Amino acid sequence: VLLEDQLRSALKENQFVLYFQPQVQFPDTRVGYEVLLRWQHPERGMVSPAVFIPLAEKSRLILPIGRWVLEQACQTLARWQDDPAKASWQLAVNVSVVQFQGVGFTEQVATIIRQTGAPPRLLKLEVTESLLMEDPERVAQVMSEIRGLGVRFSLDDFGTGYSSLSYLKRLSLDQIKIDQSFVRDVTTNPASAAIVDSIIGLSQGLGLEVIAEGVETGAQRDWLVAHGCDHFQGYLFGRPGPEVF
Ligand code: G
Ligand code: G
Numbered sequence: 001v002l003l004e005d006q007l008r009s010a011l012k013e014n015q016f017v018l019y020f021q022p023q024v025q026f027p028d029t030r031v032g033y034e035v036l037l038r039w040q041h042p043e044r045g046m047v048s049p050a051v052f053i054p055l056a057e058k059s060r061l062i063l064p065i066g067r068w069v070l071e072q073a074c075q076t077l078a079r080w081q082d083d084p085a086k087a088s089w090q091l092a093v094n095v096s097v098v099q100f101q102g103v104g105f106t107e108q109v110a111t112i113i114r115q116t117g118a119p120p121r122l123l124k125l126e127v128t129e130s131l132l133m134e135d136p137e138r139v140a141q142v143m144s145e146i147r148g149l150g151v152r153f154s155l156d157d158f159g160t161g162y163s164s165l166s167y168l169k170r171l172s173l174d175q176i177k178i179d180q181s182f183v184r185d186v187t188t189n190p191a192s193a194a195i196v197d198s199i200i201g202l203s204q205g206l207g208l209e210v211i212a213e214g215v216e217t218g219a220q221r222d223w224l225v226a227h228g229c230d231h232f233q234g235y236l237f238g239r240p241g242p243e244v245f
């Protein structure tokens with residue numbers, strides 16, 4: 001059986017689970033989590049999103065799957081409001097360009113927020129530069145509509161795509177995420193150090209929050225702090241896992 005056909009039935013078979021990876025503000029404030037989708041395949045075990053997200057995009061199954069992820073995330077945010085220890089935690093949700101291109105994405109986000117009662121300010125949508133390759137005018141329009149709901153935006157994997165820096169001026173962003181490929185060798189590779197340093201400076205100049213992903217060592221964290229980045233995500237702070245908190 002083709003993986004794509006199995007993907008088609010995975011939602012109704014309840015085979016998806018959300019994993020959560022902590023996001024931390026220096027020195028040790030938990031600000032929230034990134035939501036990372038997992039597919040528990042009956043025979044193959046855990047299938048990586050790096051494998052099934054591209055399939056889901058090609059088949060447009062990402063539309064119902066992405067809606068399910070948003071619903072689950074917003075239900076979680078709403079549930080956290082009853083617990084003072086969790087009520088300020090944000091959730092960052094990855095959103096595919098295909099979801100953006102679909103008609104009525106703004107309305108979908110608005111409806112999910114209304115029906116779950118999630119505080120919109122605690123929802124952060126992670127978009128990638130690939131979004132900007134498509135139809136920048138329309139993307140900017142949809143982003144500002146959704147931002148009008150109070151939802152925030154983060155630019156994921158920053159520096160790995162092909163988009164022009166001028167988009168940063170036109171988009172309604174709140175945060176830039178430094179890609180883990182630069183963080184990995186930031187303390188040993190002068191090119192990565194220069195790139196990370198300029199992303200931090202760019203973020204500060206634009207008044208955006210900056211978060212480093214893939215932080216695995218204290219040395220990486222210390223380098224980032226010394227260079228002005230104070231939000232972190234990575235194995236040093238916690239691996240992605242099911243909600244057990
Ligand atoms: O969790 P992991 O590192 O294996 O994720 C691999 C890739 O899958 C990352 O690029 C991540 O952004 C993407 N991804 C994880 N969850 C989702 C999701 O719910 N929706 C979309 N569109 N991408 C996701
Ligand atoms: O593209 P995106 O940033 O959404 O993907 C995040 C991916 O990075 C997830 O697959 C997650 O499992 C992975 N990840 C998160 N923290 C670390 C880390 O510290 N080291 C490595 N190697 N991968 C990480």
Ligand code: MN
Pocket residue numbers: 034094126156
């Ligand atoms: Mn992400």
Ligand code: NA
Pocket residue numbers: 156157158177179180213
């Ligand atoms: Na990333």
